[in-house]
């Protein structure tokens with residue numbers, strides 16, 4: 396049997412919605428992006444949402460409006476996709492890596508506080524694979540130490556922290572709509588924004604600093620000339636992407652439920668396999684199960700790479716767990732002690748998990764996983 400690693404679930408009438416946009420003649424950023432922003436903001440409990448081309452551009456814009464620039468430092472976890480650090484670099488600032496909590500794999504607030512210097516402008520907690528970071532502690536830290544908070548919520552649409560939606564807590568939370576994420580627009584990003592003045596600025600910055608949207612200019616009944624009060628970028632989402640996003644939002648709860656059910660099936664079976672550890676579930680969190688991470692403990696009888704190799708030869712692609720950015724050549728340099736980050740990067744692997752994974756496919760993954768782990772242990 397061949398089991399895909401991940402597949403987006405297009406079950407919300409996406410093809411028809413896309414055909415309508417194409418027939419309308421307005422395919423670039425326009426009315427559907429505006430509608431998608433409104434629906435997204437409502438879903439995550441933020442007053443406004445601003446669409447972008449990706450989570451990376453969302454993070455870069457969010458950092459920029461938080462005042463991050465050349466010479467500044469931004470504290471980030473190293474255990475994250477490299478985009479987290481690249482967004483800091485794209486602002487001309489320096490990412491400073493702090494260690495994670497070894498159970499949740501999220502940035503440890505105490506380690507983040509220890510990394511604060513006179514140059515620290517912001518802290519970027521990542522809700523890693525859709526498990527909320529400890530936001531009360533980060534928001535308290537932000538208040539007490541006068542540093543900005545920008546959330547990397549790439550995998551966290553629909554996640555809840557102490558009953559509250561991610562997006563409703565901090566001033567700026569950035570989401571990814573890449574196909575590996577919970578819902579998708581092909582490529583795309585969104586920023587949940589609490590200050591309307593900042594939302595308006597973000598809308599200008601994503602369109603070269605232009606003070607008027609194409610939609611507003613198009614609707615004008617008089618001749619209008621746009622102005623460019625500040626410089627910006629092109630980070631505009633298209634109406635084709637937004638049409639997909641509107642359909643995907645409609646089925647978000649179904650998708651989250653399918654992911655949760657499959658993750659619980661994995662948990663129940665993997666708890667019985669010696670040497671393997673299921674993901675930690677803090678009581679405060681409702682996670683999105685964007686990925687399913689298994690830990691191969693240091694005393695396990697099979698190495699992570701060997702297990703991945705054997706599963707691949709069974710027709711089951713897996714992925715290493717979340718990377719450690721500081722171990723890449725592009726971020727080499729002196730770093731603080733990142734012991735928990737390095738252990739997690741070494742010992743975790745991700746199993747196939749996507750909403751349309753069938754029980755038969757999942758049973759096959761579990762059968763192969765148990766066979767390799769147990770045979771090796773015997």
Ligand SMILES: Cc1ncc(COP(=O)(O)O)c(C=O)c1O
Pocket residue numbers: 448449450451452475476478479521523547549550570571572573583584
């Ligand atoms: C934690 C995290 N941040 C940022 C990104 C970047 O997202 P995008 O591909 O939408 O730029 C990703 C994507 O994998 C991610 O996992």
